[in-house]
Amino acid sequence: MIRLMPGGPMDFLRAQMSQQVGGQMTQAEMDRKLELFTNMHPDRPLHEQYFGYIEHVLSGDLGRSIWYNEPVAEILGAAMPWTIFISIVSLVVIYAAGVSLGAIMAYIEGSKFDISSSMLSIVITSVPFYIVAIVLVWFLGYQWGLFPISGQFGENVRPGYNTAFIQSILYYGALPIISLVLAGFGRIALSMRGNSIQTLGADYLRVARLRGLSQRRIALRYVARNAFLPMYTGMMISIGTLFGSSIILEQIFSYPGVGYYMFRAVSSRDYP
Structure with missing residues (x-):
């Protein structure tokens, strides 16, 4: 093609x-x-x-890039950690926020918080991540200057296992991560809410309450664990989705990961 x-x-x-x-x-x-x-x-x-x-x-030879005149393996080796960093951190935050919010919504089902949170989750889920990314770049990057809009870390920072470098990569990766989290956690929250409500009506929970178990133990050991089980498949699919979305996301933020180089390769017809 x-x-x-x-x-x-x-x-x-x-x-x-x-x-x-x-x-x-x-x-x-x-x-x-x-x-x-x-x-x-x-x-x-x-x-x-x-x-x-x-x-x-x-045989292990991925060829040599025509555009960059460098081995493809070296380009991918340098870019892959940044894409993995953005994807994994986003996935962890998406599921942590979504699962927590969904569980709370289920426990207070029908309340004003549940209704407003459900509406907000539906609205956020319907907005594509790249629209969220463009809005964040415009307001938090260009207009207010709160976050950088390109690069992986600061120019004056020495790469290595030091506090300044770690803080810099978190700062430069904040906008891409926030974009993916805002566009993705609502779907997880709604799924967790539905699973938790279904689990709360199970017979074994009535038995657990009759045994006199604490609400904390019931919530964590019974409800949360069983409500989260059906979401494992979705988590595996989300990993592929996040890597696929990196092509557009990294181009918007000029973040040199695998997606950034893939887009440049297609644009310049760099076949290798």
């Missing part, structure tokens, strides 16, 4: 080389140099190029 898009890396590099060498080389000479440089053979059938690529991947 990527090969069917108009343009390609050869066109881009050919234009660059034409600007640099002018009329000193013929078109055929430029094509030969480009094939050697990119290790691509556009004259071969597409299936041969594909199986050649798979063969290299299975």
Whole structure:
């Protein structure tokens, strides 16, 4: 599908080389140099190029980026920790906030807090995360200047296991994390509320109350544990969703993770 898009890396590099060498080389000479440089053979059938690529991947060679002129494995190795950081922290906060709110809503079902929280969760869940991200960038970044709008950490911070570096990456990653949390915790809260209400009506809870168990023990050992069990599958799906959303999110915040480089690769037709 990527090969069917108009343009390609050869066109881009050919234009660059034409600007640099002018009329000193013929078109055929430029094509030969480009094939050697990119290790691509556009004259071969597409299936041969594909199986050649798979063969290299299975041997551990992901190729060399045409745009950055660096090994793909090194680019991904440097970018992957940042995407994992954003995704994992967001997932933990989404489920911590959603499960806690949903459990409280279930325990006081029908109250003003339950009704207002349910309405708010429905509204927030219906808003795409990238809309939330753009709003946060505009107000908290551009207008008020409370958070940085690009980068992974401060320029004057020395990378390493030190307090200043950890604080800096949390500060620079705050807006992407907040965007995912605001767009995602409402769905978890509504799911936890429904599961908890269903669990509260179970017979074994009546037996637990008759045994004289404390409300705290009933809430944590019986209600919360059994209400959360059906949400494990959703959690696994959420991991894939968060990694997929990183392509758009990291582009909005200019956050150099895997999604950021993936978007640049598609834009420049950087096939490797």
